[in-house]
Amino acid sequence: MTTPAKGTRSVYREFLIEEYTVEEEPFYVPVGDEIGLFEAAYEQKIPVLLKGPTGCGKTRFVEHMAWRLGRPVSHITGAGGNGEMRGKSIPLITVACHEDLTASDLVGRYLLEGEETKWIDGPLTRAVKVGAICYLDEVVEARKDTTVLIHPLTDHRRLLPIEKRGQVLYADDGFLLCMSYNPGYQSALKDLKQSTRQRFVALEFDYPDRDVEARVIEHESGVNAPIALSLAKLGEKVRNLKDYGLQEGASTRLLIYAGKLIKQGISPRRACQCSVVWGVTDDGEVQRSMEEIISSIFE
């Protein structure tokens, strides 16, 4: 937990990654049976793949699940856990995948310390040890040789070979591998290999329908219900433009940003322009079209 040095003022909160837990219930409005499915998968130790466009709530869902699964005391048996953690959320280790993510970045590496080398566990290793949910965000971005690394963890073996140390690590019971994947980037280069994706159960996410989205926006941004509904309506209309000039529709996240700006007193049209229009596209014509939609919806 927070470990400020004695005598100094705590100006930031710092965690070891395996000790990071979600403390308060993250707001999440279920759209379908995804919570039940995730719980079942967790129970059966089946890795989960979350598919869906950006900003539709995948990460929030994982946070929510980490918190929700953590509530029953019995689930926590993590090696890294101590008494304090009981009754709290399962640790959640998030790894943002990028093009240069290597196996060492996940598993761990030797560092030089003085005249010796010292082994440092990577986030995946730590998660495996403590029984955390390891969430690989945007996994397609990672290099293919990296994604292969997780294969032994995702089938019945549930073990992580640590090549450099000549070790094999069994996963804790609480460990769950979870990845997110945005099928929107339909590029041949950035597709998951079948051998990887077939190791997961997949939950498909999409932007929620207007009413649910309005609830989310209202809660997250604090705007009133009519504005939230208008924002949700805008989101719906903008998403209609996908493939007609837009690569992606406006995400719920952007709509929430717009809501937050509105909450701060920015005029709705302007707020939407900054957060939604300019955020989504650089194409002048498309921007203009979206602005027209905005000016139709907002006064």
Place this chain on the structure above:
Amino acid sequence: MTTGLADLERELERFPSSVVDEFRRAAEKLGPRLSEFDVNSWAKQGVDIAKQTVRSWEAAAEYFRSSPEVLELLNATQLLEWGRHGSALCQESPSLAVSFFRASPRAFQSLRPRNMQIWANLGKGFYRGTWKSSALSAKFFEISGPVLETASFAELESFAGLMDLVAHKSADLAAECMAMGETVLPRVGNDRPAFIRLCRAVAEANWREVKGCFEAVPKVTAFVQEGQRARFMDMTADMAKSGMPNISLFIHDSATSLGRASAAAQGRFLELAQELIPRSNEAAAAFLRNAPSLIGRVSESQVEAWYDYGLRILMDNLDGGMAYFRIESNTSEQVIEALSSAVELDRIADILRMYCRGLAGAEVDIANSKDMAGKNIGWVSEDHATTEGTTVYLPPEMNKFGSKDENFSFFKVVSTHQVAHIEFGSFDFDFDAKGNRFQDTRHTREQEALQEKQARLEARRQQQGQSQAPGQLLNRPDVQEGEILLTPGLAALEAAQEGQVPQTDGAASAERGYLTDMGRFFDMFPIRKLALDLFTVLEDTRLDYRVKAEYPGVAPAYRRIQADALSQRPDIKEMALQEAMVEFLVRFSLNQHKNLPVPTEFIDQAAVIAEVAKRLLHTDAVVEDTAEAALRVYDIIAKMPNQEMEEEDWSEMDVSEQEIPEEQLENLLEQMREMAGAGQGQMGEEEEGEEYESPPQVDFRGDFKPELSQILNTLRQQAGQGGQQSGQQQMPLEMLEQMLANSAELELDAESGEFNADLAAFVQNLVKEAGSQPGTQQPGQGYGPIPHQEEEGSSLESKDPKTFVYDEWDFRAGDYKPRWCIVREKPMAEGDTRFYTETVHAYGRLMNQIRRQFEMLMPEEYRKVKHLPDGDDFDLDAVIESIIDKWAGLSPTEKVHWRRNKIERDVAVAFLLDMSASTAEAIDESRRVEDWDAPDDPVEYMIWLRSRRGEGARRTYKRIIDLEKESIVLLIHALETVGDTYGIYGFSGYGRENVEFYVIKDMEETFNERIKRRVDKVTPLHATRMGPAIRHTIAKLEEQEKRTKLLILLSDGRPQDRGYSREGVEKEYAVHDTKMAFVEARRKGITPFALTVDKAGHDYLKTMCQDMGYEVLGDINSLPSRLPMLYRKLTF
């Protein structure tokens, strides 16, 4: 008759008899009016003339013949003087005198006798002893009379002066002008002096143009306002004096163009043009030619603003200014666009299209409403917006309001309204679906309607004393109109008679013979038109409310346009009652809730109608509610007599905000029905009064045709299902025709023959439209297909598929010429694969070498990069070194990591081959010997001959293009190894309208046999207009999402084409345009490279490629090996 006279007569007998005859006739007439002395003198004069030369008797005869008439206008002395002048002319040439005498009677009607001598001399002046000149002077005398009828003698004189000037150059031309002068001069009216001044100026500057001037002048009188003509002509004269060519064309064009402006504007334009003359004639001419046509797009004062801007450019840069006034520069277009308040659909269609798609969430297209009317499938209005469910049709231009924003918001409101039809389900009407605001009475009403029809049929049958079964009745040819007989209806009727309960599932409508649910609904109403109008206005009421509720942002503009529409409604009080009640609803729907004019007698009914309409003002009202509302309102209105009401019978009512409960409303409606039923006794079923006519539609709502739209959608679905469906499911055409004939949405003339023909054509069109799914426009390609209108020297439009319009850079104007070139993309024809295979063989060794080199490129991507501060892992060597350094007391390096260089090849390349005629040149002159030696052996000879015929003259020497082709073959081989995306294109063409762009291999195409065959067909063609070809290639490359994009141009020389420079000769123009095209490529992240085999290439390539890469190949033969190497160098 005196002796003197008799003697003279005798003298005349020596000449042909006509002379004496004429003399006698004239003498008879003159005798009584002249003194004897005068007669003698007169006769003497005639004889003298006759005696002058061999052929002068003709003049004498003419003299005698004209004399009596002339004497009517002149006195005796003058008559004799006239004779003397004639005689003098005769001395020059008898034919001169003949025409002088002949023209005199008419001329003297307006010619003052004192000018007689000058006149004669003017005529004489033209004569230069030749036949042509005598004809000319004859012509002059001939036209003088007619001309003088309107013109003064001074003007005639100056005209003669002008003609004389022309005649010095060409007598023929002068004669033609003279002939035209006869008609032109009177036409010019009081501006004759100006006209003559103009012609003089033209004649002095360039005499050949005078005739054109004469020809063009009627345009001036036709188009230029009377007060402005002199100014116009003087101005033109100034221009001519300063040496402007093509005056007549200018007069013609600018006069026609000025005709579009008002009198005041004409004056102003002329003033402005006048100011330009000292700077540039051409600019002034262009200004006059274009300025008036701008009116309509911009106001007159805005034209001046446009002018001012142009003047500034002109002072700065002459060429730029001229291009500006010719509207051949983008700046000019932009200025106009900025000034104009008009909004053109073309410019905003893309925005609106996306806007509509966003709102509707479906594939919605925006198109010009002219297109819809042109399809002849039932929508006829060209200026009104409409939609048929997939496309929103909008008027081509909007300039109704004072500002761009307002005009744009009109478009926006219109499209929002049209999309609302789609978004809020106007076309999804389901006969069996429930509404939210009304109880369903459709089904009971349908039963009633059927029974009513049945009863009427029964009555008719009894009337006619026939006992035909209803089934037979169906086929009766004499079924009259107005009986609401229609096959589908009867089919349903039959079903009803046979006791079948109407099915309620979705397909029921179709099974019962209704094409659409909408059709089934309208079929219930005897007055379909009224039903349609009511449905339309109520649906619009619903949608307008819904739109304003859903989109509060657009509501203010919406309300403004509604108010505008309301203000343009016709006077309700002049309408017949039923129409007035519809109009009442229209006004209600346009938000007029107060002071609605209503006939006093029917104020209760109006209140109920308003009450019904009000129930649609809810966000949960659906299209079925509209139908129910229409049904209820129809019941009330249809019972009213359709007559005009007296002025005093009108009063005004307000519609309250409050809604009455549903029960109460139903009760009221019931009352109404009963009241109407009671009233029926008085008025009878067949109302007196006029037939119902629709009130004019509301502009912004456009044509709403729910039934047709549903039909179209049904047809489209069927077309989409294709052959899967069994034949019976398909709509038979006859049935469709019948359905449509009955629809109130069609406005076909009811003259039976024509009607049927129209209908048949119309049905055909409709089916075709349905088959050819909503037109797909390719986005972002040039300027898209637009109706074509070509003018010399103006922008071009691409109208064929696969043609693209591009701007061209005018370096002197420093601006683009908008839409200047048309690129026509076509696939290269396919030939033989032999060229390909032969090349592969010929270059086998080189090819393998290249391939190996390219293959070696692959591992390069994954080379380890060492000595990095951070990386994949430690570099053991570096670590050891670092530790040793540390132990040794040196400062150790931190760069101990390595990483794989992960640069993936991500390349798209386009090769552009110059296929201009010059590539046909042999690369080695000495080897240019045709192989004309036929083999001696007969068999070989046949083979030889066949091959010659098959391939045209086969060359033994290599041309530049052959080398280009060979290098392409090698390159294809290399590129296939690396796997880069590549396209190969050839270009040539002739003129800016015809830039041919041949696709040898498109970017997306995979390499195949056909491409091998296409390479064979690459041959030298025409010219080299590089700019547009490069621009088109850029467009192709832009579609590629690659990190590295390359454009490699392979040419044999400088760019050139007909008119690829302002005056056709300046090479610089083409070079600069090409350069600009390269710069554009750079801007778009494409690396251009020019490879040329022109040894003299360095000079212009330096300009053309400035900071870009280029290479001039010294040895042409090295091209095939050089190109792949170069490519390697460029991409790694």
